[in-house]
Amino acid sequence: MSIPVHCPLRVKFILPALIEATSPQWRPIKYSLFPPLGLATLAAYLGPDDEAVIVDEHVEKLSLNDAPDLVIIQVYITNAYRAYRIADHYRTQGAFVCLGGLHVTSLPDEAAPHADAIFLGPGEQTFPAFLADFRAGHPGKIYRSASGRTLDRVPPIRRDLIQRNRYLVPNSIVVTRGCPQHCDFCYKDAFFENGRGFYTQRVDDALREIERLPGRHLYFLDDHLLGDRRFAESLFEGMRGMKRVFQGAATVDSILRGNLIERAAEAGMRSIFVGFETLTPENLKSSNKRQNLGRDYKAVTDRLHSLGIMVNGSFVFGMDNDGDDVFRRTVDWAIEHGITTATFHIQTPYPGTRLYARMVEQGRILNCNWDLYDTRHVVYRPARLTAEALKTGYDWAYREFYRWGSIAQASLQHGTVKHQLKHFFYAAGWKKFEPLWDAMIRARQLARMTPLLEGVLSRISRRSSTAEVAPEAMFPIIQS
């Protein structure tokens, strides 16, 4: 491999997908939601003459018949095998291949044989350092993000490389990195180790980024938008006059503490993803999710309802204190407390987490096929349930929560007819019409192959992204 030291670089950024978009298991509504913000962040470090393209396999076909100088691949746990195959291909073609992201950080030894260089942790410091080394002709084999982590002076994300009309929520945005909490099942501690584990953009940079986004609706993908009180207060203060409406994610305790959530509502927050995870205090203790311990979950939902903020509650099944009754108890609680949409997960021990280490030590890992680490499969031996009961209970919980009767009952928990209707509309719109949304997305994808229809679609998309009711308004409360 010869490194083109002085010429402009041809760089291909790839977000591989777990399965091909043509597969029957493909869930278009889920995988076409958010653009690859991480890759667009990295692309900002290229020079003005470099040629860059971002290919997101979740929304388009990846062509392998090209010869870029540099191939940058983002690896999540469930796309890892696919990512390695793509990496191997490009290396045989003579490209220099970089692998990074969560899974590479968790398992560098697994990723390294497929790459010329691997990257551990966030890329804001390591990627520009690598580019300088690469241009100088001596790239390293491993780049580790550690001290000096910051989002100050990070160049604006290359949104020009994102094909907005391919996504349901093109106005996604991330203004922080990491999380101030240390739950045992979360990958964050490993990803952000040896340095700052939670840090934010400067508020004026975040506000400028918001201003660059057209339309009205925003979707913050940060793990904990309220995680730094001073930052969040200033951000919401700056957003007050902007007439935006947005979705974010936060913890139970941050919603109960002080009046930050009121500030968020005034700034336009209309829905929030909340990690309730479990109704059992012993589970909270054993998973080190102490910020939820002793907190009144009902006070959380009451407060959010009173502010007109819809709730997407996240719940995990299969923790060590969960028995057969966990599914019914959780679903009943969610309905009785007017949770608008619920995201259920089967507990998944991601490599690199303390949960994974504990499961390995106890000999409870049943399967190391990363394709199945998608929170829909049981990959470990639960303590008080069989694997079959866990899977069956998880499937039942989804069906039960999204029955028409349950949706109606949860809607009625709200005090006003307006909020009851809003709840009903969103919950039903999201889950009940998933096949319809899927059909529409597939039709759009098909239409792209015919230039005439493509033209019509892009005109509609241009109009709607500046209109009051943008398509993303339909997807306000969902998160992976």
Ligand code: B12
């Ligand atoms: C958007 C999103 C998605 C999108 C797709 C991803 C996308 N478009 O980027 C969709 C909806 C498809 C999705 C699906 C899933 N997701 Co998801 N998703 C997210 C989410 C909310 C935001 C991602 C993001 O934009 N982050 C912000 C950017 C700036 O950070 P970043 O992407 O990590 O990129 C940085 C670094 O990773 C690094 N980097 C990344 N790649 C590379 C490459 C190189 C060479 C270098 C130098 C650096 C580098 O540099 C970037 C800048 O710092 C995260 C949570 C989060 N807040 O990160 C979960 C998250 C990534 N998802 C997760 C999961 C579990 C899933 C699913 C398995 C869920 C499921 N049940 O199906 C699927 C799997 C999809 C797949 N194909 O593998 C987990 C991953 C856990 C893990 N250990 O891998 C996360 C962390 C959520 C969580 N807290 O558990 N997801």
